[in-house]
Amino acid sequence: MSAAFYQNEVTFFVAADCIILGFNDKDLNVLLHKRKFEPLEGEWSLMGGFVKPGESINKAASRVLTECTGINNLFMEQVGAYGEVTRDLGERVISIAYYALVNMNDFNIDLLEQYNAKWTRLSDLPKLIFDHEQMIRDALSRLKRKAATRPVGFNLLPEKFTLPQLQILYEAIYQTVLDKRNFRKKLHAMDILEKLDEKDKKSSKRGAFYYRFNKEKYDKLLGDGFYFSL
Amino acid sequence: MSAAFYQNEVTFFVAADCIILGFNDKDLNVLLHKRKFEPLEGEWSLMGGFVKPGESINKAASRVLTECTGINNLFMEQVGAYGEVTRDLGERVISIAYYALVNMNDFNIDLLEQYNAKWTRLSDLPKLIFDHEQMIRDALSRLKRKAATRPVGFNLLPEKFTLPQLQILYEAIYQTVLDKRNFRKKLHAMDILEKLDEKDKKSSKRGAFYYRFNKEKYDKLLGDGFYFSL
DNA sequence: CCAAAAGTGTTCGAACTACACCCATGT
């Protein structure tokens, strides 16, 4: 392809590891799987894969995401690069971590089995291989920041969701409890949600109204110097 | 060294590129140099180097920093990984960007010549190779966030500095103008600066008092749930 | 004496926090 400019240098394996986050009524979950190859075969691990030739690192991450969720174009953001010499017990591997947000209901169940994968509550993570626990911590802290200033949380919910659901989600992300009235006041002031006529009766007799995130409205507001903040 | 676990995979060159930032009375500057090898020899570029075997990516970055500043243990933080397939015109190289903050006065002048390096105001950057301009933008946005919540700005100043200097620095980082009285009020409230008896007369007849960042005090406050914020 | 930068407090409005009761309905 091209001249060998950097002949005196050494090359490394590069992997993309994905912190796939989902939300299930009460808790944030991460998709883990039992590693299928040595070293540490059978141990819990993040979803990941090696970067292929001719593939950007973003592409590698989104390939991994598609492979193990069955969904294209998930929301995804880079967390950072992990490059300690001995982080991988096999050979030297430099890994780029990404986190992705997925609506667990859209999820293709069959793929779970196929990949030995399991949704695991963040509150009871098993021991993970290498530096994957650190990656998760870093991803969560990034999500916290991001969710406070950008409407990314909606990626974790179905298209139609209720305000109690949304609040519980934000409580899970921020690891704190929020005041119901203040939370709703803020949302109402931003005016980016669309109230539907339908109610969700799964979690109460009275039922909670469904809402939908109105992306068009949001994009319009952005143009006027509006900033999302929750 | 170890078994060849990942034999079917491909390896890549990995580089560490450093956005070395300095502050000079009025402006933020970045250290650029004229590339000494092909491709694009002679073009302006960030300081960087390939990751060596047995060297972590952080280590590679700090090696590059030491080599071209003559200073050890600079404040440094990872910006992220850049991995577009064609980002490097030579061969496929995945690059991890780091930004570093340095007091330009400490700087070893001789090294500038040795590396064809030059401090350049951010406001008049030349065209840079590859995606280095993007790296700088990303580094600055990261610095902005960081400086707002952690006392990292002091790394850009001499040990003794005046409040006007500090304010100009923050104005450069935030790209905005700050109110002198509000700025000083905040600083005074945080109580992490030590006022010295000495004055700097370089920029006014009256002279401005020197201050020093009191790290011990800051660390003590941290323990009590205090958060830096400017 | 005057130009030039350093230093210093108060007021106003916005945003956040805290807080308690009624509503709708399935059982």
Place this chain on the structure above:
DNA sequence: ACATGGGTGTAGTTCGAACACTTTTGG
């Protein structure tokens, strides 16, 4: 009828924003 979660408004406080004059001193 009652238990359960859904929904609503106000008052108090805190925090950030705006703002102008006096001080010092080298020239």
